Amino acid sequence: SLGRERLGLSERPKKISLLQAAAATGQSLLMRAYEDAFEPLGIHVAQVLLTHDAVTDRDRYLHAREAIDELLKLGVVPIINENDTVSIDELRFGDNDQLAAMVCTLIGADLLVLLSDVAGILDDQNTRISLVRDVSDIEAFIKPPESDVGLGGMQSKVEAARRATLHGLPVAVGPAASPEFLGALMQGDDVGTLLLPAGSPLPSRKHWIAYTLKPRGRIVVDAGACRALEKRHSSLLPAGVVLVAGSFRAGDAVSIVDESGEEIARGLARYGADEVRMLAGGHSHQIAERIGNHAGDEVVHRDDIVLTKNGA
Template sequence: MTAARRVVVKIGSALLVDRTTGKLRQDWLAALAQDVVWLKALGVDVVLVSSGSIALGRGVLGLPATTLALEQSQAAAAVGQIRLARAYEEVLAPHGITTGQVLVTLEDSTDRRRYLNSRATMEMLIGLGVVPIVNENDTVATDEIRYGDNDRLAAQVAVTVGADQLVLLSDVDGFYSANPQQDADARHFPVIDRITPQIEAMAGDAGSGLSKGGMKTKLMAARTATAAGCAMAITEGSVMRPLQALEQGARATWFTATEDPQAARKRWIAAMKPRGEVTLDAGAVRALESGKSLLPAGVIAVTGRFGRGDPVAILGPDGAALGQGLIRYTAAETTLIRGHRSDEIEALLGYPGRAALIHRDDMAL
């Protein structure tokens, strides 16, 4: 873990909330905060994806420990989320670490505009040294726009922020050939390099009391993460300082990634069908070749009909294809601001905009 550049850690409800009392496991959370401090001191960016809002809220509201109706779950989330965010702030602030709350739904990753907005926000938070605390927005989410479990949400967050490691802190210490609580001969897999149909067939549906996910959802998360260049670990999280325990060799299953997150992202962008084209002047081409983002000033022509976040082809002055990228403005906006400096964007459009037309991280040359 100490070799990682950016780590996403998923914390399940069963680890965070005592299933008997419905109260926060304060000592465990304080120990996890020490792990975050340890990684941050090594220069590792940390993002926490935390369940627990409904579990905490149901205790406060006196709701039963059974399946809740949608309205009850949403009410419990509203009450519990504020307590969850405050709990993280209280354990990390004494160490000089600022926390930020990010609530998302499935729509925020399937809609390209929302995806780019959430990505930009989390990148800014991380760049400012903040530890984002991410959770599904259960107060407004309905079945149509839900992830439904935080394993898959954590994988999507890992993809969004370009993490190279994802750790699922669970109530099991890895992936087994069968449920180890039911089969004494179940075999533990320390490393899985490829998720085969045989591996998928071994995954059961067993979840734990307060959590929704089973091993199948963890495999789905692993498939998402590793395809984006992010290695993923499943490890038992109830021990004190579980991340340091993982670093020191605690039993776990690692799903390996074959390439780094940035290379995987650029391959994904390069495979998209462009919706339009932007033609650059020679100075902008030199800037891109030196690793810079594309600014409006370097664009001499715009063609096609595209929206914000759509893929567009990037052409040189002679029309030669240089690559493509995800553009941050619509075709109409791009036409208005092309050839102008970034500090002129607000006057041209009538509202503030982003300085870069295509950020270097959203570009495959």
């Protein structure tokens, strides 16, 4: 929004090139503000601009983590933002709440703090909720954002909190306008809303599959395959595939949905979309015969599957 204001734009641009120009203008203003704030404390800052495609590759994801770790070891505060000048809608993190959740899981942070224009997460009576033990308990009364200036809103913060808590990371949501909030939070005072991890955290790689990668297509599976995935944590075999939507390559992330369209899992496809279409409904021993190669008996291996239904 800094760039938008500097350029005299009253609302968020809809033209992609103008939006990117505003982002480029705002980056220098943002860094100048951070430098001015930290300089009296003798602390250096560094700009880190990320794009979604830079973290979809596992090696690049780990390189980003190493770079941020080095900055922290040097006592430098990384100012992390999405590189909006080159990002496009299909390859965006979504908003800064989602970016913050991704970065916190990337570096193994102790706590994710999300700032809002209200005192914390409010229930359906507009009363602040102090503690949330399971994110799914509060999703019913979270309203979508009304503003078209930003991309965030409480709905986005709750989704970011889900991502973080599934990684075993606690999340605090509180008022950006209160200078005392962070200090009070660190002292353990009852401020904002604290969301706790529920259950065992997802391993880093599986969290990356489910919440960093963006699905390139959908694989619709039958009821038997749904049960095998959810109850026995099985691999997805060709026999359970009903339909394939989208265009993806071997190794891409895919959304696995039931016949009603509800997502039950995400995973990494062993075969491309056209190959999976040819394999649908068949048996594993027919793979080489049908498509001329054999990369495994599974369409998606169990080690590459993460259940997502009901936040599993």
